């Protein structure tokens with residue numbers, strides 16, 4: 001088995017719906033995302049011969065995703081009253097709505113699925129909410 005690993009970070013705000021504690025309040029993180037690719041065999045020809053994929057393509061793919069979230073307010077769909085949402089939009093805040101509770105676990109799966117959709121052989125994605133707390137999502141063995 002061969003693998004690659006790259007990482008990218010982004011700053012974003014969020015809150016957890018139905019959470020009983022400080023994370024029910026709007027707050028921010030510098031999220032750190034670490035992604036892993038795995039393949040059984042390396043590429044056999046062309047510019048990527050003997051590579052899993054080109055590091056440049058891999059890091060570019062992950063960065064394109066973290067850039068979508070950077071300096072955004074990540075909002076679980078339906079978690080804010082429509083008029084609150086309208087006010088935020090009117091103020092020009094950068095919002096990113098997702099159809100799931102904004103836990104590190106769900107964000108790890110969001111990154112995993114997006115990298116897979118880009119055609120990368122993604123094996124695992126780690127999402128650090130704080131330097132010590134990390135959730136991961138990985139492919140079933």
Ligand SMILES: Nc1nc2c(c(=O)[nH]1)N=C([C@H](O)[C@H](O)COP(=O)(O)OP(=O)(O)OP(=O)(O)O)CN2
Nearest residue numbers: 015016022023027029102103104105129130133135
């Ligand atoms: N399993 C998960 N647990 C929690 C998640 C999560 O995504 N998955 N998220 C949160 C909150 O978003 C929160 O921001 C994290 O808070 P906390 O663990 O309290 O982190 P701090 O570094 O701020 O904690 P201090 O020890 O107070 O510094 C909560 N749980």
Ligand SMILES: [Zn+2]
Nearest residue numbers: 023027029129
């Ligand atoms: Zn948080």
